Amino acid sequence: MAEESSTRALQALHMPERLLLGPGPSPVPARVLEALATPTVGHLDPAFLDVMNETMDGLRALFGTANPLTMALSGTGSAGMEALFVNLVEPGDRVLVGVNGLFGERMVDVARRTGAEVLAVEAPWGRIVEPDAVRRALQRNPGVRLVALVLAETSTGVRQPLEEIARIVHEHDALLGVDAVTALGGIPVEVDRVGIDACYAGTQKCLSVPPGLAPFTLGPRAEARLEARSRPVQSWYLDVTMIRRYWGRERFYHHTAPVNMLYALHEGVRLILEEGLPAVYRRHALVGAALQRGLEALGLELFAEPEHRLPELTTVRVPEGVDDLRLRSRLLETYGIEIGAGVGPTRGRVWRIGLMGHGARKRNVLTFLSALEACLAQEGYPVPRGAALEAAEAVLEGEAAEPPASRGA
Amino acid sequence: MAEESSTRALQALHMPERLLLGPGPSPVPARVLEALATPTVGHLDPAFLDVMNETMDGLRALFGTANPLTMALSGTGSAGMEALFVNLVEPGDRVLVGVNGLFGERMVDVARRTGAEVLAVEAPWGRIVEPDAVRRALQRNPGVRLVALVLAETSTGVRQPLEEIARIVHEHDALLGVDAVTALGGIPVEVDRVGIDACYAGTQKCLSVPPGLAPFTLGPRAEARLEARSRPVQSWYLDVTMIRRYWGRERFYHHTAPVNMLYALHEGVRLILEEGLPAVYRRHALVGAALQRGLEALGLELFAEPEHRLPELTTVRVPEGVDDLRLRSRLLETYGIEIGAGVGPTRGRVWRIGLMGHGARKRNVLTFLSALEACLAQEGYPVPRGAALEAAEAVLEGEAAEPPASRGA
Known part of the structure; x- marks a missing residue:
């Protein structure tokens, strides 16, 4: 038998305390962690079925939909993406995917594995997919069954407008599928108003729940x-x-069912509905704008095009002469702050800073900008001392009076 | 915007305290729940990569393998099953599946969706798949690429012998894939010694971790x-x-990665290795035997064939005149004990009682038999008062002296 293997011993968990300001996972509030650790019951226990029903209701509110088929799939956001394509597409179907970042590229890969004929409408990373480009692609390629787009491109920080595209897609008798992984709970998704036919999200972004589930809705x-x-x-x-x-x-x-993860999702959704969706969106818009003004005051260049920036995920170019990996390591080791690296063509050239869910708070804007200043100075970057905090504070204080949602949302 | 939806409110979680003695999820110990609630870090955090590495080591010990490719997939045990087939099978491949219960049937369904030609070797529910039947099927159907079997059939409580079948499969140049969902951490799996080429499990059975991950290994x-x-x-x-x-x-x-679920798996594996695999297997064998003798002393009939019963999951026929659903509801409502119903052809005819992982303890044998006696009496079943506990105690006390692993393992 395996006598000898029983001599191996694993160490006790000693996890560092991080401030998660990357592209996800985001900080998980204590109430969600407590829910996660609630003793497990059976997946058919009447008490658990109540939790599922409430979670479906809550997710409908977040998605902005009355779709009966609204639930959480037992995998991460990428499982949600796969579920969208494998359920709605059959071999030989024509599928059109908007590609302006990593997750659009991933959609193409996932969709191809269904045996579909997959066409891409491409746009440069950092820019939106233009409605006209979608219209032209649909005109050139009749019979497209499904058009898929990313509402919040986590690789670029771009926020994709959907209303006009939804009209075009439906004029062509196709379905609109949307990746809302980094959107849900951070910016309005509005499935029913916009006319989204299928939408999925992830738990580890603006829902402030650990990774592992994919909220999902079909119209x-x-x-x-x-x-x-x-x-x-x-x-x-x-x-x-x-x-x-x-x-x-x-x-x-x-x-x-992943019982404990569903407890956590229930609590994450509950927290959002307690605060109220409009307030949650305002909070994300406010801190996102403050961060972005602060970064610009440091002389840094934001990556996403100005009119289409997500508040919850900001991309900024690594300045000339600064070492990407060294700076991020210093942020992590000295200040316990995690931010994200660029991916694909932006690898080493961009940082991705998330202010998502529980992490989207004024304090974190100041903390991050201060720490970034310190690390940039260590790299020899000419830091305009104090300018970033001043610019951020102006947004955080000044705009608290007028509703900042008018800018960001 | 979604103003109106923000008026909905979710209730705080108030989960009942259950004693989980069904086919899974099993009781989760406090140390695992605490690990689950450890603050989340990033999926590329150096500290988290250490947790992953240790978990891989620990899973190798449990699977009894040196396979480098040993990890946890981000879905439940059924995702492990799907991973086995989609990775090892291509359209047109011949696959042979042993079907003697629900999970064998599921394998056929999953395997067919890969475009494979799927052949079934059937055996009655409650019995093993005979090695000779596998040999004959391989002789009749040349070119089979993969043979898949369920080591611990959660629907029937049958323990499938694998050694002879592994030899036959390899003589025919096929791969052996094994479902160890209800086996891992309860009975030896011994991937390398037996010659299993691909194996998956689930976290919510004998690992005492909530559902959500699928340990997986490829040779x-x-x-x-x-x-x-x-x-x-x-x-x-x-x-x-x-x-x-x-x-x-x-x-x-x-x-x-599902960071917090992986914390929990790390702790679940750590607990098992602390106790030592031989002791863990002995514990499961002992309490399983005690439960089975107790049930027989009540005059009940065990469902699985005597030589091939799992210790961690016992199936017993619902006696004549007793209402399945009413008895299970009474167990749940009066005593807070969950057991499982029969599925498929055993629906309404069988109960499934799990003593898995943290739940595999002497106390639970006595608790369950006492509660079952009470509920059977309420149903008018002629209970031989005290006989079940006496029979169970004889096993628990008497066999503590000689190693019970010689029977059960």
């Missing part, structure tokens, strides 16, 4: 598409035709 | 198969060729 047109499939969904694990029988009245066993 | 033959694929894995989310780059030295970002 009536998408459900009709699901019913009209000619073959089974290629993924058993993410087959929404089966999963909805467990989340619905039938409570038909599919797989064992 | 050298399976890795070679992965390298030799002619087309990409159909699931992006479960594509092990990509996921291993994150768990390996490269630390290439694939998806955001």
Whole structure:
């Protein structure tokens, strides 16, 4: 037997205390951690089914939808992305994907694995996908079934406008699928008002819940598409035709729900609804604007195009002469602050700073800008001392009077 | 905007305290719940990478393997099942699945969705898949690439012998894939000694961790198969060729790891290795035998064939004249004890009682048998008062002297 292996011993967990200001995971509030640690019950326990029902209601509020089919899938945001394509697409279907960052690229990869014919509408990283480009692509390529876009591109900090595109997509009788991983709970998603047919998110961004679940919603047109499939969904694990029988009245066993993660999601959603969605969006808009003015006051250049910046995820260029990795290591080791590196073409050239969910608070703007100043100075960068904090404070104090949502949202 | 939806409010979590003696989830010890609630860090934080490395080591000990490719996938046990098939099978491949319960049936469904030609070797529920039947199926159907079996059938309580089958499978140049969801940490899995090429498990059974992760290991033959694929894995989310780059030295970002669930798994594995695998297996064997003798002393009939019963999951027939649902509801409402119902052909005819991981303790045997006696009496069943406890005690006390592992393991 495995006598010898039992001699190995694992160390006790000793995790450092980090301030998570990267592209996710974001800081998890104590109430969510406590919910996570609530003793486990069975996945068919009547008390747990109540938690599921409430979570569905809460997610409907966050998504801005009345879709009955609104639930949380048992995987991270990327599982939500895969669920969107494997459920709504069949081999040979035409799919159009907006690609202006890493997650658009990922969508292309995921969609191709369904056997679909995948077309990309590309835009430079840091810019939006233009509605006209989508219109032209749909005109050139008749019969597209699904158009997929990223509302909040976590790789670039770009916020994609969707209303005009939704109209164009529906004029062409296609479905609109949207990645709201970094959007949900940070900026309005408004599934029903905009006309989004399928949408997924992740828990570790603006919901302030650890990574592991993918909130997911399908509207009536998408459900009709699901019913009209000619073959089974290629993924058993993410087959929404089966999963909805467990989340619905039938409570038909599919797989064992991640009970404790669902406790945490319930609490994360509860916190957001307690504060109220408008207040939550205002808070994200305010601290995002303060951070961005502060970074500019440092002489740094923001990466995303000015009219389409996310408040919850800011991208900024690494200045000439500053070592990306060394600065981020110093931030982490000296100040316990995590920010994100660039990915793909922005690798080593961009930092990604998240002020998401529980992390989207005034204090963190000041903390981060102060620490960044210190680290930039260590790198020999000519820091205009005090300018960043002054610029950020002006936003945080001044704009508290007038609703800053008018700018950011 | 969604002003009106912000008026909805979710209730605070008030979960009942259950004694989880069903087929999973199993009771989660306080140390694991505490680990789960450890503040989240980033998925690329050096401290978290250490936790991942230690968890891989610990899982190797539990699986009984030296496989470098040993990790935890970001989904429940069913995601592990899907990962096995989508990574090792390509359209047109021949796959042979042993079907003697619900999870064998599920394997057939999952495997078919890869486009494979799936053959089933069937055996009645409650019995093992006979090695000779596997041999005959392989002889009749040349060119089978993968043979898949369930080591611990959670639907029937049957323990599948694997050694002879492993030899047969390898003689036919096929790979052996094994479902160890309800086995890992309860009975020896011994991947390397038996010759299992691919194996997955779940966290919510004998590992005493909430549901949400799938421990997974691939041996050298399976890795070679992965390298030799002619087309990409159909699931992006479960594509092990990509996921291993994150768990390996490269630390290439694939998806955001479920950080807190991995803390919990680390602690669950740590607890098992602290106790020592042989002691853990003996504990499961002892309490399982005690429960089974107790049930028989009540005059109940065990469902699984006598030589091949799992200690951690016991199936027993619902006696004539007793209402399945009413008895289980009474157990839950009066005593806070959850057990499992039968599924498929055993629906309403069988109960499934788990003594898994942290739940596999002497006290729970007595608690359950006492509560069952009370509930059976309420149903008018002629209970031989005291007989069950006496029979169970005889096993728990008497066999503590000689190692009970010789029976159960």
